[in-house]
Amino acid sequence: MQSNDILEIARTQVLEQGIGLDEAQALACLQLPDDRVDELLDLAHEVRVRWCGDEVEVEGIVSLKTGGCPEDCHFCSQSGVFDSPVRSAWLDIPSLVKAAQETAATGASEFCIVAAVRGPDERLMHQIREGVKAITDVVDINVACSLGMLSQEQVDELASIGVHRYNHNLETAKSYFGNVVTTHSFEERVETCEMVRKAGMELCCGGILGMGETVEQRAEFAAQLAALQPDEVPLNFLNPRPGTPFGDKEPMSAVDALRTVGTFRLVMPRTILRFAGGREITLGDLAERGVRGGVNAVIVGNYLTTLGRPADEDLAMLADLKMPIKALAKNL
Template sequence: MITVGRPVDILATARAQVLDQGIGLTEDQALQCLRLPDERVDELLDLAHEVRTKWCGDEVEVEGIVSLKTGGCPEDCHFCSQSGVFDSPVRSAWLDIPSLVRAAKETANTGATEFCIVAAVRGPDGRLMAQVREGVKAIQDAVDINVACSLGMLTQEQVDELAAIGVHRYNHNLESARSYFGNVVTTHSFEERWDTCEMIRKAGMELCCGGILGMGETVEQRAEFAAQLAALDPDEVPLNFLNPRPGTPFGDQEPMSAIDALRAVATFRLVMPRTILRFAGGREITLGDLAERGVRGGVNAVIVGNYLTTLGRPADEDLAMLADLKMPIKALARDL
């Protein structure tokens, strides 16, 4: 008689593989976590918290962002109200250097260690690169904070220049799984984004690369996306949740459910046990009062204050939440 053994429990496997050995889940294993029933999500979150504490430590990294160039982007990212292709209420605008420095100072005053300059463009032209060059220097002269940038797709020459002027980290999201990318963007390819990310890593800057969940992708594609991010090996993964914006193709979508968002946060932590996993846009809409549970489920970084075109939680509320959770804010580290 053939005896069929009990199926192996994915959380037991994850505990042995990820928590004990620091080896991230595979795509298939991630899919099993994403399919866990609601009543087991707390177990999943608790395990993700243990993994984060063991392999990343207790500290939480805080970051602020500001838009140097807002709106008027020629790309058709279906979630983005900054696209000039859609009839959205965001209009093109530029921020001057004194305002940029003031925003960096305000960010530093929250205890943040990172300030990211963002521009809504396919990639930077000469004018934008000149303004970034001037802005980075002005911030470095005035504020003790790491400067990051998110300026779209880059050439090798632009990558080398950003590294030379002291940009600490570069953000360029893959946005979604390769198999779903064509449903999100049609004006450029997944491979073009991937190539910029590879150049960033090779130039010695830290790579920040994540995306947006809840854009209509399947659970299988969420697992695929987590595995593709892990293969790229970014220093930081910002997790955004779709906040449907009026006038965009995704404007009528229902926000992702809180339980699915928590399942995804914990699963991404188990796929990438040593990565900075950052709560970013849309968490206020998707998680609401459960944001604290998400932070206790594997997240070890947050963006404080407002985002590019949407309101976030006030910085003091996030800082109070971290204090209540006894999660120390990471201090600014400088190379000696």
């Protein structure tokens, strides 16, 4: 049976040759029985070390504009469409700089400024210009942004002011996207991602797992992400938020989450694969196993509307695993 042979195939194709699994092969990995998940994770770890090295990248995030977003992403408590407890708020520039300094103090090499918007208006672009300059004047850290869908002019400006990486998630597979978002299209997200790459910024593009998609759609999603050739893929796991359409969904099981992490590594052997939101409730104490199963980056501290693990706990975990934190490599 193919599922019994897929890891042997992956050992040759991915580990030795550096060629990621295709959609059908990814599905075979996602259908591996529970008693082979450790074998999958061990291979994913070997692939990560072979093609990415043993370092781990640490990132902090902060929300410049929280809540009040006009989009209806069904997982998100920042949507103004739903009756969730998150309310609109803006962060001032001194607070932004302070957050960047605190992030740098953890050993992080990346600081991401996030805004809950469909796309940036002139007020937001002005704050980004001021914020990026204020941060880079006093903190030695790469600045990333996540500001929704962009015009070509906005992409070019962000690149020109020194934004190192832009995050714009596909969120889920194209065939499932309409079940998650109705106020914009999958193609609109892809368009922004392609402009970001062409402008020379690094592309950070991932999504959320466990939103009701099928295993086949997870394989589809992995292949669609790989086609964009992102520099980084953040893997979030649904943390059901009160007041949202997905608020009553059950969190993804730990074994399914680990199986997915290992599979995504085999699909994208050279990509930064980052543990992001939801890992605390989905994996709990098994987060360490996930890091040993192909992940090579983590977000430390809190997320946008949910609490993460304290940064010192994640840093201690990486130290215990003897996984060195990547030194800052500023792109000039």
